[in-house]
Amino acid sequence: MGKILWVDLTAREIREEIIPDDVYERYLSGMGLAVYILYNRIPAGADPLGPENILGFVSGLLTGTGSLFAGRWMVVGKSPLTSGWGEANCGGSFSPAIKRCGYDGIFVKGISASPVYLYVKNGTAELRDASHVWGKDAIESEEMLIAETGGKSQVAVIGPAGEKCSLISGICNDRGRLAARSGLGAVMGAKKLKAVVLDGKRRIDVHNRAEIKRLSQMCNKWVQFQPPLPSGKGAAYVGTLMRVLPVQMAMDGLLYKSLLKKWGTGSMNQMSVEMGDSPVKNWKGTNEDWGIARSHSVNPDAIRRHEKVKYHCYACPLGCGGICTVQGKYGETHKPEYESVLSLGGLCMNADVDTIFHLCEVLNRAGMDTISAGAIAAFAIECYEAGILTKEDTGGLELTWGNSDAVVALIEKMVRREGIGNLLADGVKVAARKIGKSAGEYAMHAGGQELPMHDSRNDPGYGVHYAVEPAPGRHTIGAQMHYEMFQLWKVMKSLPRVKPLYFKGRKYMADEEKAEMAAACSKFMNVVNCAGLCMFGAFLGAKRIPTFNWLNAATGWHRTPEQYMEIGKRIQTLKQAFNIRHGVDPRSFRPSDRVMGKPPQTKGANRGRSIDMEKMISDYYTQFGWDPETGRPTGESMAKLGLRGGEDVV
Amino acid sequence: MSYRVTDPCNGCGACGRLCPVDAIRGEKNSLHAVIRDLCIECGACGRVCPVHAVTDPFGIVCTMVKKSEWERPHFDSKTCMSCRICIDACPVHCLSLSGAASPDDPHGYPYMAEEKTCVGCGFCARECPVEAITMVVSRSG
Numbered sequence: 078m079g080k081i082l083w084v085d086l087t088a089r090e091i092r093e094e095i096i097p098d099d100v101y102e103r104y105l106s107g108m109g110l111a112v113y114i115l116y117n118r119i120p121a122g123a124d125p126l127g128p129e130n131i132l133g134f135v136s137g138l139l140t141g142t143g144s145l146f147a148g149r150w151m152v153v154g155k156s157p158l159t160s161g162w163g164e165a166n167c168g169g170s171f172s173p174a175i176k177r178c179g180y181d182g183i184f185v186k187g188i189s190a191s192p193v194y195l196y197v198k199n200g201t202a203e204l205r206d207a208s209h210v211w212g213k214d215a216i217e218s219e220e221m222l223i224a225e226t227g228g229k230s231q232v233a234v235i236g237p238a239g240e241k242c243s244l245i246s247g248i249c250n251d252r253g254r255l256a257a258r259s260g261l262g263a264v265m266g267a268k269k270l271k272a273v274v275l276d277g278k279r280r281i282d283v284h285n286r287a288e289i290k291r292l293s294q295m296c297n298k299w300v301q302f303q304p305p306l307p308s309g310k311g312a313a314y315v316g317t318l319m320r321v322l323p324v325q326m327a328m329d330g331l332l333y334k335s336l337l338k339k340w341g342t343g344s345m346n347q348m349s350v351e352m353g354d355s356p357v358k359n360w361k362g363t364n365e366d367w368g369i370a371r372s373h374s375v376n377p378d379a380i381r382r383h384e385k386v387k388y389h390c391y392a393c394p395l396g397c398g399g400i401c402t403v404q405g406k407y408g409e410t411h412k413p414e415y416e417s418v419l420s421l422g423g424l425c426m427n428a429d430v431d432t433i434f435h436l437c438e439v440l441n442r443a444g445m446d447t448i449s450a451g452a453i454a455a456f457a458i459e460c461y462e463a464g465i466l467t468k469e470d471t472g473g474l475e476l477t478w479g480n481s482d483a484v485v486a487l488i489e490k491m492v493r494r495e496g497i498g499n500l501l502a503d504g505v506k507v508a509a510r511k512i513g514k515s516a517g518e519y520a521m522h523a524g525g526q527e528l529p530m531h532d533s534r535n536d537p538g539y540g541v542h543y544a545v546e547p548a549p550g551r552h553t554i555g556a557q558m559h560y561e562m563f564q565l566w567k568v569m570k571s572l573p574r575v576k577p578l579y580f581k582g583r584k585y586m587a588d589e590e591k592a593e594m595a596a597a598c599s600k601f602m603n604v605v606n607c608a609g610l611c612m613f614g615a616f617l618g619a620k621r622i623p624t625f626n627w628l629n630a631a632t633g634w635h636r637t638p639e640q641y642m643e644i645g646k647r648i649q650t651l652k653q654a655f656n657i658r659h660g661v662d663p664r665s666f667r668p669s670d671r672v673m674g675k676p677p678q679t680k681g682a683n684r685g686r687s688i689d690m691e692k693m694i695s696d697y698y699t700q701f702g703w704d705p706e707t708g709r710p711t712g713e714s715m716a717k718l719g720l721r722g723g724e725d726v727v
Numbered sequence: 728m729s730y731r732v733t734d735p736c737n738g739c740g741a742c743g744r745l746c747p748v749d750a751i752r753g754e755k756n757s758l759h760a761v762i763r764d765l766c767i768e769c770g771a772c773g774r775v776c777p778v779h780a781v782t783d784p785f786g787i788v789c790t791m792v793k794k795s796e797w798e799r800p801h802f803d804s805k806t807c808m809s810c811r812i813c814i815d816a817c818p819v820h821c822l823s824l825s826g827a828a829s830p831d832d833p834h835g836y837p838y839m840a841e842e843k844t845c846v847g848c849g850f851c852a853r854e855c856p857v858e859a860i861t862m863v864v865s866r867s868g
Binding site for chain 2: 141143144145170173174177199200228229278279280286289290293294297300301384385386387389390391392393394396399
């Protein structure tokens with residue numbers, strides 16, 4: 078049995094709720110607990126920015142147990158960006174803070190009459206006035222709230238973007254890390270909940286801590302093994318090699334782990350462009366437009382020169398993060414992630430790394446999604462190029478490719494919701510609708526969610542997950558590369574094996590095996606997100622990171638990997654049912670044509686590639702027993718998972 | 728399960744002042760009580776009680792230990808992986824993370840930042856997944 082904390086902002090009531098064991102047995106914790114609560118308690122058709130929406134902050138089942146990589150927390154709610162299931166997750170120190178307060182999750186409904194923050198300490202919870210931090214940026218607010226609550230609290234907070242209900246706003250912790258996707262910062266802003274401030278010290282009970290330690294020590298040996306790597310420039314040319322070879326080497330997570338340990342996610346900055354993984358110039362460009370010579374300023378070695386100390390999230394033995402020294406008024410910032418560098422860089426053809434550092438800090442402080450911000454800037458530049466937006470519309474900004482100053486000015490306007498920035502601050506889908514004309518052609522999104530920096534014309538698996546996930550447009554669930562790194566077939570013999578070397582053409586065939594792989598990724602990542610594990614840890618491979626054994630050791634269960642995957646399937650089906658209940662058509666998440674190679678590109682790494690996305694989506698739905706045409710979970714598929722679809726599914 | 732304060736208590740309040748979670752209540756010079764739901768079993772109350780009035784969760788009477796003889800964490804930086812679990816586990820926030828160890832080792836490592844605050848609970852060592860912490864008597868407290 079565990080507990081959650083319920084906060085009703087309208088009534089200003091706070092209460093605890095005991096969660097029965099069978100909920101944990103069927104949904105684990107974290108993401109699973111969240112979908113169980115939200116599916117049952119958000120009324121159909123609820124306004125995402127209204128009082129009926131529920132915002133949940135959940136920790137993971139393995140957080141605090143001694144399991145490595147178990148430091149992710151998740152925020153969930155009905156997304157104002159996609160109108161369906163919304164989720165975002167983040168590392169740092171906030172996940173164990175939820176557990177240390179004695180809860181597996183904190184759920185908030187209603188709307189406060191004035192800005193407040195929730196403060197939880199040693200078994201007491203209260204709502205406090207937040208008017209003194211309302212309007213302040215996320216980092217400044219966090220520091221003020223920590224100072225006024227004794228100096229040791231952990232804080233999840235929105236910045237001005239969330240306060241102004243920007244639909245691309247997220248929730249910030251650890252001075253600039255963001256749970257950025259799904260626009261859930263706007264939900265928090267609409268509720269006038271500035272922050273959740275936690276100062277708990279409770280012990281976290283574990284069934285068998287000694288066994289967890291044994292498993293963690295085994296896992297840590299793989300993490301600390303570090304083979305020699307090429308220079309940053311050499312890494313870029315590895316991407317070139319991967320592009321020109323007719324064969325593909327299955328990606329081993331041990332290699333990716335080594336890149337992360339040395340450089341962080343920025344290790345892929347140039348490599349990804351070279352191999353065709355990173356979209357360029359709002360998805361219409363190619364690696365030829367953003368080659369090694371032009372993008373050398375974002376080479377991982379160039380970024381690393383700014384790094385003054387490595388940054389580890391809670392329970393992470395890897396430490397892919399870093400704190401960087403930067404020029405300008407901020408002085409330092411979190412090391413920019415690959416996604417941020419490429420969305421604010423290559424997608425806008427912006428090669429000025431100083432502006433990328435600056436914008437990352439501006440967006441972290443605003444509490445705004447860097448992926449979406451870059452994607453919106455690229456969208457606006459293309460609209461400007463096409464004459465749909467004029468200099469008068471932009472307030473005098475020359476929105477041309479590679480105009481770094483204009484990109485900075487545009488995004489700062491978005492943060493302030495000023496002029497053209499107000500038009501763009503709710504994402505490309507909303508902006509395209511408001512602009513009209515042919516703007517929709519340039520809006521790269523899935524169901525309203527701006528797309529990450531992984532090109533489905535290079536790895537169609539990304540495209541599938543952009544389209545089929547109940548929270549669409551995600552790069553953190555599955556892809557061919559993800560499946561290869563998860564190595565799930567090593568612990569579940571029924572799953573398709575991947576050969577160490579295969580012809581590239583194999584990757585683009587829309588066959589049933591791809592659907593099996595995609596479904597396995599979705600189910601597994603649900604388990605990972607229930608556990609509170611980091612995806613980068615899961616990339617180590619199923620034999621090296623003992624996800625399922627950790628879960629058994631933490632709970633005392635004796636479940637097989639297949640039984641855990643069944644829970645992942647139940648969660649995925651309930652998320653899909655959530656969307657159906659709220660009137661979302663799953664097929665509407667199909668990404669923009671350009672993203673699927675329609676028409677195919679005529680040059681560059683992905684030339685001539687067009688993805689049969691319709692079939693791949695249908696095949697994926699079939700894997701879950703959902704209607705292959707509509708994506709609706711059938712009664713039979715729900716019944717097999719013990720889901721009745723009523724008010725209480727347990 | 729929790730610690731308990733029993734009859735020999737003289738109400739000196741030493742336990743209450745040290746308890747990191749404010750789980751001990753009572754008037755001065757009268758019998759104190761531990762709030763079970765709040766107690767995290769750090770044992771600080773037992774180590775500080777001068778009249779042996781505190782029992783542990785198994786009912787065993789705790790022995791007072793001079794503060795200078797309390798065990799405190801010693802870190803093995805070669806084994807430590809900078810995961811920060813120990814810092815989170817500490818109920819009195821006496822541990823902190825250093826800056827980069829050296830130009831060749833850009834990781835920060837945990838260290839005892841506020842030794843006087845440490846209650847010697849050993850939670851940091853208990854939770855360290857790679858056994859990089861041992862509890863030793865430093866005789867400097």
